[in-house]
Amino acid sequence: MQVTYINLDRNTERRAALEANFAAHNPQGWSLSRFAAVDGAKLDTPVVHTTLRPAVAACFLSHRGAVEQSAARDGDAMIAEDDVLFGPSSERVIAEALRSLPPDWDLLYTDVCISNFHTMLELFALRRLRTGRSGLLPLRGLPYAGSTAYIVNERSKGRMAELFAASNLSLAYDLWLRRLVYDGVLTGYATFPFATTLSTHADDSQIGIGKEFSMTGVWNAYRRLVWCDADPRQTASEVHGNDFDVLAADEIEMLRLLAQVIAGKCGDTWSPALRRAVKGESP
Template sequence: MECHYINLDNAVERRSTLEANFARCRREGWELKRFAALDEATAEKNAIPGKRSWREKGCFLSHQRVIERQPDDGRSFMVLEDDAQFGLTSMEVIEGVLAENGSAQWDLLFTDINPLQMDIMMMLALNRSQLMEKRMVIPLDLSRISFVGTTAYVVNGASRGKLLAYLEAGIPVDTEYDIYLNQGMVNGELKAAALFPFVTTLSKHSTKTQIQSPNTSTANRARAVFRRMMWLESSEESYKADLATIESHLQGTLHGRVAMLAGAQYVED
């Protein structure tokens, strides 16, 4: 499978990290190709219309252009952002899911997302260990889940034209790319699923966002920790430091107390 990753020209460290990770986990038949991301200057120069920032417009257009560049031959391909991370089993699991569900009617298959609903997050957390014990990965219907994140997803080659038409309708860019896709799933214009436990995760670069404003850093760190915790190959060491930082920020706050009480309702004495 061809994997196309979006990367700004000046994001050299992100590029080298992803390429090294891919090489370490690569299976026969998998190929990684770089797409030079369209930056805010390009979006501004071309006067891309819409309410979002120039950076967000660049992100939207970058994903759109990657998909446009793929041949209309029916072959599925993967789109990545440069803070994606594969595990040693990621490619094998994706291959297995596609082989077992060849006739499934889906447009997009995400390998990692961040759900926004607390009840969904708790449901995933409570079911991950059971699925791991059974060595099962299941599809989550994204028409029922509000989420953010387009770090890693497979595009059904048969749905390329359908997806491009939907993205074209998203210009002027008034909605962030991930939220715009999610809206299409909720209203039935797109059919998508996310594999769980997550088959890919986020690299160390994920908490240093290139799109959003710096005041979202705590939220980004929390989202990254959750996604690493729910990963198929999760290890405590990969999120321990970030989790400690979050806990220190929440200590003594109303948010922290409410979160603790919400979690305590699932504990059996």
């Protein structure tokens, strides 16, 4: 499979880190190529007819360019941002997911941001039950965001080109893709557990100190907690999770109650789609 990663010319450190990470876990028969990202600092948004902020519009145009570049090659194509992280199990989880997909699939995300707290709990419980096994999450209706890494079906490249041509650049790229999935225009799934996650470069703009740790930082840490090569101890250190001294007594009790739900001691509270995933049923 061809992996195309998006990277700004000036972000040489990210480029070196990703290429080293890919080389360390290089799947057989996979290759890595770089797409020079559109620089929002140099983008004239009135010229490209968008009301999006320059950085957001540049992200959209970069993904569009990467997908179009991949169309020149045969086979499915993986598009990734330069803060993606591969692990020892990434190839296996992706291969298993590709074998399990229905014929009509368009997109397979290898990692997404889950922005709904209840769904975060459900997926965490599911991750524990599926130790050593991988599955698929249908994305239509799932509260998710992000476009860090995803695979485009070979036969869907032409459809993507048509959708890009019809876009008016009114939404951020990940939300635009999500709308197409929600509306049934594209059929999207995610590997689960996630086959890739975020590198520490994704946290460059985050300040993770005590109570000031941002919600984006929590989402990033969660994504690292439920991927195929997760290290819970590392995640805990990133979010200062061992510092319970800052919590009030009622907050600690609430955590204990949630732990009962996560441990499955309160019965099956999962949504139908996630319940099917637990049982390993086809999407």
